[in-house]
């Protein structure tokens with residue numbers, strides 16, 4: 001006999017904001033919830049699923065006897081883990097399974113080859129309605145946001161209006177005996193975030209931009225005509241959440257805001273900074289965009305404790321940014337943002353780039369170096385490769401332009417998890433020339449190397465030394481990482 005509860009499973013993610021919001025909503029609807037965090041987060045090489053871990057999963061599900069199991073499938077990168085879990089659940093139990101998250105929201109029909117139901121988009125209300133229907137044996141055919149198969153035909157209901165008052169969803173529950181963490185062939189009955197040094201939250205939902213390599217634009221499309229896409233929580237609700245985190249997390253030292261782009265609304269920021277500094281007073285990290293960086297705002301945020309700002313630049317070539325990445329900012333906007341972050345003395349500034357992809361010519365990557373050589377130091381670089389996520393504009397572009405066939409693209413997009421992760425960080429379109437410019441870009445983030453890189457630029461005779469120097473500099477970034485973490489820890493402990 002089942003016990004009328006819902007089991008949610010998050011993958012490679014001990015925090016899993018979406019799942020925690022769903023827990024909150026189900027609880028508010030009087031439906032008991034358990035969560036399994038299946039496997040830990042590792043952005044370089046996520047651990048593969050083992051037989052022992054799948055056995056621990058089956059044992060836990062047998063004990064919990066849920067009426068419905070929800071799998072949170074945020075990205076296509078770890079579908080391999082999702083399939084292992086889904087197949088195990090299918091072969092051991094006859095409990096209905098629903099998938100939700102970014103990937104099923106974009107490809108519901110494909111996901112219904114594995115799941116009984118898919119919930120599209122934000123799932124707080126729809127999942128509660130589905131769970132209620134299943135528990136109380138009512139029809140679920142009319143639930144908005146639900147997709148399912150009926151007599152072999154794909155059915156997808158309309159998507160409901162977007163909740164405009166995000167405070168209605170409350171904020172995630174911290175801790176609780178209903179959480180399990182399965183990793184490294186062990187299971188722990190505990191919320192895996194309890195020992196963490198950092199707490200992650202989102203002050204808003206939605207992003208105003210439409211970069212071609214990102215799934216945000218696809219999500220925005222789902223909600224066309226369904227209300228304002230970018231929504232902020234109230235500062236009051238954020239402070240309540242952070243105050244609770246301060247009480248419940250004994251090791252808490254930093255706060256990470258996971259907003260796609262941190263809010264830049266004046267009134268909101270004013271209220272936030274005045275309360276944050278007084279009530280929380282911990283260093284915090286945000287993600288910014290060159291077009292949202294303003295001096296008055298950054299100044300206020302630094303005063304309140306901003307210690308790290310991560311800004312996507314993606315390419316120094318205006319052609320790549322506009323034509324390929326669909327990013328509206330100019331070189332001047334980028335320099336201006338970099339100058340502001342520098343003048344406001346943000347302690348740690350990180351710039352993201354996507355390099356060495358098939359759309360880029362040698363001239364484009366050279367322009368990325370030139371731009372880096374003019375950014376205000378100090379800064380750090382995160383250099384990514386271009387990953388093709390299913391359904392994104394850039395994935396279509398690569399086929400339309402004949403760079404690869406659809407079959408080749410699909411093979412890359414759905415290759416084994418660690419192969420995809422390798423591609424996420426390692427670059428795939430290397431020529432000696434692009435390697436040369438890539439090396440100079442890498443070197444430009446280290447103060448003593450900047451003049452050396454400048455000397456080497458445009459001198460192809462320096463190709464080998466530049467590439468070798470870049471290899472030698474790699475351990476420096478690790479050292480810098482530990483140094484910065486240590487410094488931050490000391491600051492937070494003051």
Ligand code: B12
Pocket residue numbers: 011012013015016017018019021022041042043044069070071072073074075076077078098099100101102103119121122123124127202213214215216219258259260389390424
């Ligand atoms: C914050 C963030 C992160 C955080 C963690 C996110 C988290 N949720 O815990 C960090 C920095 C760790 C991260 C890591 C990664 N991320 Co990320 N991330 C985001 C971001 C910006 C916001 C996600 C978020 O928290 N949203 C707020 C919550 C409330 O919404 P949600 O998670 O979508 O959940 C709602 C619905 O989806 C739904 N739902 C979710 N799960 C379920 C389950 C069921 C059963 C149901 C019914 C509904 C449902 O209901 C929830 C509540 O409304 C998104 C962009 C975006 N717009 O989604 C990218 C995004 C999800 N990330 C992406 C990627 C690629 C990654 C990484 C693979 C990067 C890497 N190489 O390491 C890893 C994967 C980590 C992992 N194991 O999941 C991609 C995925 C693209 C794709 N199509 O595959 C996105 C879409 C950004 C992009 N580039 O397009 N990420």
Ligand code: SF4
Pocket residue numbers: 207208209210211214215216217260261289312
């Ligand atoms: S700014 Fe960031 S979150 Fe927004 S569309 Fe671009 S990559 Fe995606």
